[in-house]
Amino acid sequence: MRIIGRDVEPVTEIAYRRARSGGGTETARLTVGRLAVGQLPTGCDAVLVTGDLQGVTPSPWGGPPVLLGVAxxxxxxxxxxxxxxxxxxxxxxxxxxxxxxxxxxxxxxASGEVADVWWALASVGCRLIVGVAGNHDVVASDQLAELGPAAALLDGDWIDHGGVRFAGVGNIVGDPRRPGRRSEQSQLARLGAALTGRPSVLVLHEGPPGEHIDQPGNPVIGAHLREHPPTLTVCGHVHWEAPLARLGAGHVLNVDGRAILLTPQPD
Structure with a gap:
């Protein structure tokens, strides 16, 4: 799944409510864009990558607000x-x-249960759902077991689908006494385990820095990945205005607060 497009083309958006810095709530918009890649898993016409959906909004079918990922x-x-x-x-x-x-x-x-997001995506029939837990997520593999092999919560392991290997590591580096955090040594051990599978796509919550000063990330993770960079590393946790950066022969795609459809190169 090598990225070959240069720009994310807008497709649509969702208005939602999120917590405002300093208190209260505010309206924001989840942008949905499109970016060209050279390969997709067999049987898929697109791969939707997203993260940091920390908001609520009504479903298009109406009713009270739900998690943005459910909507x-x-x-x-x-x-x-x-x-x-x-x-x-x-x-x-x-x-x-x-x-x-x-x-x-x-x-x-705020931290809480997010299995409903996975179930919402499965209920509309998505062919595959893979991902990692962020530091504010409460979710475990046994909560998703009934979704079958098409759903995989990754954390130091990988899954193959349609000729593409997806690997992932959840959480962030930090004080392990706090939820969603691990020591640097423990996190790098999980990352090393995930990379032994030589994945085409690596999914992280906390990712490496990009090429520019306004593309922050964890430099230790970046140094670890440069030894054997995956074709595509997907991450979030911190926001990049420009979502794409090079990492060796591959790319990093930051999806903090955005959703991007990876699609074939148009004719």
């Missing part, structure tokens, strides 16, 4: 009917973590 799952079938995206049955989804928001969207850094 995103509901929107997939709407957008498919509008021919904006492929049908969910031809769509793989990659989740880079931090999918929780306080129900009132007025408290930054």
């Amino acid at each position: 995103l799952g509901d929107y997939l079938s709407v957008w498919a009917e509008q021919e904006l995206i492929p049908p969910p049955a031809r769509l793989a989804v990659v989740l880079a973590g931090d999918l929780y928001c306080a129900p009132t969207a007025d408290r930054r850094g």
Whole structure:
């Protein structure tokens, strides 16, 4: 899944509520874009990559606000009917973590259960759902077991689908006494285990820095990945205005607060 496009082309967006810095809540927009890649998993017409969906909004079917990731799952079938995206049955989804928001969207850094996001994506028929836990997510593999082999919460391991190997590591480097954090040594051990599978796509919550000063990340992770860079590293946790950077012969794609459809190069 080598990226060959240079720019993310806008497709659509979702308005949602999120916690405002300094207190209270504010309206934001989840942008959905399109970026060309050279290969997709067999049986897929696109791969949707997203992360840091820390907001709430009503489903397109109405009702009270739900987690933004749950609403995103509901929107997939709407957008498919509008021919904006492929049908969910031809769509793989990659989740880079931090999918929780306080129900009132007025408290930054809230942590909570996010299995509902995975179930929402499965319920619309997505062909594959792989991802990692962010430092604000509460989710475990046993909560997703009934979704079958098409759903994989990764943490130092990998899954093959349609000729593409996806590996992943959740959480961030930090004080292991706090939720969603590991010591640097432990996190690098998980990362090393994931990389032994030589994945084409590596999914992280906390990723490496990019090429520019406004593309922050963990430099230790960056140094570790430069030894054997995957074709594509997907991450979030911190926001990049420009979502794409080179990493050796591969790329880093930052999906903090955005959703990007990886699609074949147009004719």
